[in-house]
Structures are given as C-alpha cells and as structure tokens.
Amino acid sequence: MRVLITGAGGTLGMALAPALAEAGHEPVLFDVQPLQSQYEAVQGDVRKADDVRSAARGTDFIVHTAAIHGIHLRDHTPQDFYDLNLTGTFNVWEAAVEAGVQGLVFSSTMGVYGESRKPQSATAVVALHEELPLLPGDIYGYTKVAGEEMCRFYGRKHGIPSVALRYGMFVPEPFFRYGIHLLYGGVDTADVVGAVLASMDVLTAGTVQWDAFNVESFVPFAEEDAPQLRQDPLPVLDRYYPGAAELLRERGVQQLAPITVTYPMTRAAERLGFRPQCNFEQWLEELRSRPEERAEQSPPWP
C-alpha cells in the first residue's frame, strides 16, 4: 500500500517509514519541514487543505501524526493547538475521503484521560483502561479527544475505518531515565511503531471499524499492589523481578517515586494482537549487562 505519514519528520514518523517499507509498503512522507529521505517526501502543511489533499491523492492508507503536543503547551497558544491538531485532522479526514483510503491511524495520547488519572485515595492506584471517561485537563488533550470523535464521525459517515492509538510518552531519553520511565507511562518508539502496524492489519482486514487503544509498555502490577506502589515501589518490583531492588540500589537508586497509575494493555492484545516488546523486564536485563550505567538522580524519574 502507499501509506501517507503526516508529520513524517517527527520521532514516530522517522521510525515508522522504514518499518512500513520493510513490511512491503510504500511510505509517502508529508511534513511542514523539508525532509531528506530515501522515500517519497512532500513538503506541506496539514493546516492547508490543498496541501493535504494533493499529498493524499493516490495513497491507500493514512497514518496521521502531525501535531503539537504536551511539551508545546508552554510556548504555544490554544489557537495554535486548535489550528494544527484539529483543523489539521479535519483536513486529513477530508483528504482521506477524497482519496478513498482503506483506513486511518490517528495519533492520540494518554492525555485524553485527564482527570480520570487521579486516584480516589492515598492508597489507590488507577488502572487507566480505555472505558474510563475522557476528561482532558488541557487544550492538547482536548484536541485529541475531539480528533478521536472526528474519527468516529468520518467512519460512520463515510465508512472509512480508523483506530486511535493513545500513546504514552516516547521522547528520546538517556538509558536510565528511559528504563524507569517505562514504569510511569513511557513506551518505546519501536512499540509505538508496532502498534501502528498491527492497527493497519486489522483495519485493512476489516476486523475493526473503529476503536481506541492504550499504547504503553507492559507493567505486571495487580490491584493488591496499590498501597505499596503508592508508598515504595521498589519491594513490589522485586516481587515481580527478583533481584531488581538490589540491582537498582547498586546503581544509585535509593527510592522510586510513588506509582499512581497503571496502563492496562489488554485491549490492544485482544483486539489488535499487539503486545509491547520493550518493557521494564527487558530493560533490567540490559541494565545488568551495562555495568557502567548509573542513575544520575534518585528517584531517576520523573
């Protein structure tokens, strides 16, 4: 398939293009920045309907990633968010209809849950599953909730199936921070790419018309771990990964920040057949083999 990636110069787009090519697809990169790439690249702005329409012409599928996100809340106005994330998504959907694509993957965020992330008590941990109310606390989360709703609307009206992937954070980070972050809503970019590919499979096979999925690393914690996760996660970690507490202490981690939220990945496993591969367990193994790695601060994250 010819697959249009909007925002193709970003973290996700740069990782996705070669994975698509490897899977036998033809990536078409679209970005407001000029891109040097071995793949077909089109410079354009998702805020401009004509740019998106001409880029989408002749493509079979769209992965829409162009957006400003959480880190941009500091230096962008609500209008900037609306223009890029909402008008941009509207333009992408209109172009999708005109091109008659087979499906669309929408980049959403865990930020759509907003207030639903807050634990009810000092000993509770929220399992942030997909059925919880979407109560975004900022304009970024709001634009993604509205974008998800736009996907549902275009699916109903034009029969184009889509999936919204609610990503955890996948910004490039130093090794130690990255690993600990996997316990606090981080996800590896390779798993984000894996979730996109799995979504494309179910959408083109026609087994999913619309759905939204958490895309996070896997954490093993159970409900009864909640009070201790809030107080001191290290002993809990040690129960699931024997020797983890000692290893982390040896590397300068005296304590971990309380864990208040977990991100169930069951729906993606059941409906997409997608399971994250880069989890805390794999990171711990790598840590064992990298004796020079030490935490720069304790707790290492946030």
Ligand SMILES: NC(=O)c1ccc[n+]([C@@H]2O[C@H](COP(=O)([O-])OP(=O)(O)OC[C@H]3O[C@@H](n4cnc5c(N)ncnc54)[C@H](O)[C@@H]3O)[C@@H](O)[C@H]2O)c1
């Ligand atoms: N990275 C994360 O931690 C994270 C977490 C949750 C959700 N997401 C979502 O995933 C998607 C991809 O994130 P990312 O980290 O790869 O983003 P990124 O910031 O790395 O890249 C975004 C790309 O969009 C391009 N872009 C900006 N304005 C544009 C415009 N007007 N027209 C066309 N292209 C434009 C930028 O040039 C950039 O290449 C985004 O929709 C984001 O909201 C990201």
